[in-house]
Amino acid sequence: MTPEEIADTLTELFDTSAVGTLAPGSWQVNTSTFRLLVLLSEDNTWLRVLLPILPIQEAQAFLEQFLEANFDDTQEVRYALYEGVICGVFQHNSSTLVSADLFNAINRLVSLHQAGLDNVFNRLIESRIRQIIQAAKQQGQSLQATMQSLERFYAEGLMGEIDQTAEAREKVIAAWRLQLERLWNEVDFNS
CATH class of the missing domain: 3.30.1460.10 (Yope Regulator; Chain: A,)
Incomplete structure (x- = not known):
């Protein structure tokens, strides 16, 4: 040119x-x-x-x-x-x-x-979710048990915002569930 x-x-x-x-x-x-x-x-x-x-x-x-x-x-x-x-x-x-x-x-x-930062942030989040899945599988947890642990962490205040409403917490947990279900079968606990 x-x-x-x-x-x-x-x-x-x-x-x-x-x-x-x-x-x-x-x-x-x-x-x-x-x-x-x-x-x-x-x-x-x-x-x-x-x-x-x-x-x-x-x-x-x-x-x-x-x-x-x-x-x-x-x-x-x-x-x-x-x-x-x-x-x-x-x-x-x-x-x-x-x-x-x-x-x-x-x-x-x-x-x-x-x-x-949207695309790279989403990439980071997906890699962290994959790490959570790998750790859960290494401990022999099922998808359902992993979700129950996350729900407990939110209920006990270990995760989430301090002043998070119940509605906001449910939205976050639904997003977790969606991502865990989407990636669960893709992650091998030996990798």
């Missing part, structure tokens, strides 16, 4: 007032919710698109899940750390890049930005 084709793709994706040129071969897209940077290498052979997602302080507990997402979920874009910020990044050789691929990559980056 030429710099002109890149600029055209950006103005096709975003309002022209949102797209600005920082210097030859570099653009910035400012919207009400994010700032996207598009940078060509000095020799115009590589294009990099960056979209800051959140500060590393907010993401620290989820770094493993971000890396797993890079392997499993992010497709042509990646999570990366730059100057203390988790960013969505797309890099491609500009000579083989086509407008449709850049268009798709930017949409994917915006999707990562909109998800924020």
